[in-house]
Amino acid sequence: MAIRVLSRAKIITYFPAIIQHMLTPSEYLPSYFRPQSLAIHEVDGRRSVYGFKEYHDGRPRGSLWRGKKLLGKEALFVILGLKRFKQDEEKLNKFVKSHVLRLLKMDMVAVLTELERQEEVILALKVFEVIQKEKWYQPDVYLYKDLIIALARSKKMDEAMRVWESMRKEDLFPDSQTYAEMIRGFLKYGSPADAMNVFEDMKQSPDPPEELPFRILLKGLLPYPLLRNKVKQDFEEMFPDRHVYDPPEEIFGVH
Numbered sequence: 001m002a003i004r005v006l007s008r009a010k011i012i013t014y015f016p017a018i019i020q021h022m023l024t025p026s027e028y029l030p031s032y033f034r035p036q037s038l039a040i041h042e043v044d045g046r047r048s049v050y051g052f053k054e055y056h057d058g059r060p061r062g063s064l065w066r067g068k069k070l071l072g073k074e075a076l077f078v079i080l081g082l083k084r085f086k087q088d089e090e091k092l093n094k095f096v097k098s099h100v101l102r103l104l105k106m107d108m109v110a111v112l113t114e115l116e117r118q119e120e121v122i123l124a125l126k127v128f129e130v131i132q133k134e135k136w137y138q139p140d141v142y143l144y145k146d147l148i149i150a151l152a153r154s155k156k157m158d159e160a161m162r163v164w165e166s167m168r169k170e171d172l173f174p175d176s177q178t179y180a181e182m183i184r185g186f187l188k189y190g191s192p193a194d195a196m197n198v199f200e201d202m203k204q205s206p207d208p209p210e211e212l213p214f215r216i217l218l219k220g221l222l223p224y225p226l227l228r229n230k231v232k233q234d235f236e237e238m239f240p241d242r243h244v245y246d247p248p249e250e251i252f253g254v255h
Contacts, residue, residue: 071114074099075107079114082123096130105136112143116150124150125159132166139170145178152185160185161194168201176210183213187220195220196227203234211239218244 071079078099085091103111108131115124128147131137144167151160160182167174174182179202186195199217202209214235221228232244 071110072107074103075110075114078103078107078111079118082111082115082127083120086120086123092126096126100127100130105134108134109143113146116146119150119154121147121150121154121156121159125163128163139167139172141167141172141174144172145174148174148178149181152181155185155189157185157189157191157194164198173205173207175207176212179205179209180213180216183220184216187216192221192224192227199231209238211242214239222247 081095081099082092085095100108100111108127112124112127112131115121115127124147128143131143144163148160148163148167151157151163164174164182179198182198183195186192186198195217199213202213214231217231218228218235221231235242235244
């Protein structure tokens with residue numbers, strides 16, 4: 001009997017410390033072992049258990065719309081309404097007057113950005129035209145840039161050029177990415193003359209031209225050797241340490 005009591009005492013003595021704490025009433029525990037400190041809580045936007053962050057695999061959590069914190073209820077309602085009436089010009093214009101014009105500045109810009117993201121570029125253009133008429137509107141090259149790039153990538157080059165001309169009337173110059181997307185769009189859809197017009201505009205920009213638009217133009221003008229030679233000459237003058245690769249002409253059917 002005495003041996004059993006001693007063996008029990010020995011086992012309890014050598015219990016891991018955390019097990020002993022679990023057997024001890026909570027009011028006598030150190031603060032870091034108390035149950036409320038072990039609760040799951042948020043740390044840096046991630047759930048944490050016992051002080052350790054869970055691994056995030058990069059996949060979105062929850063629905064896409066719930067994750068759009070910048071989009072309020074009014075903005076979401078307007079986006080859905082615009083998409084609903086986009087095939088009916090009369091109803092669309094009425095909806096713009098009754099709902100889009102009531103939006104606050106940040107909501108209106110958020111609607112524009114979300115429509116561009118969803119590639120609803122014609123609706124985005126309509127919202128942009130509303131924004132331009134607002135009292136708080138000031139020419140912003142980034143608003144123009146995002147819309148021009150979205151239009152160019154959606155093959156709406158006529159609309160992209162119209163926005164481009166509006167931007168230039170406000171004495172704004174786009175950045176290199178915008179020039180590149182416009183040049184790429186015109187070349188892709190068979191308008192090398194328009195691509196060259198954008199290129200000439202780029203050379204007048206107060207910011208020094210970058211290499212990417214030149215590369216896009218040099219590749220797209222392979223079927224037009226005279227235009228390509230002109231661009232190549234300008235490229236070599238501006239980037240003397242860069243090399244231009246000239247592929248064999250027969251590959252592209254140029255004779």
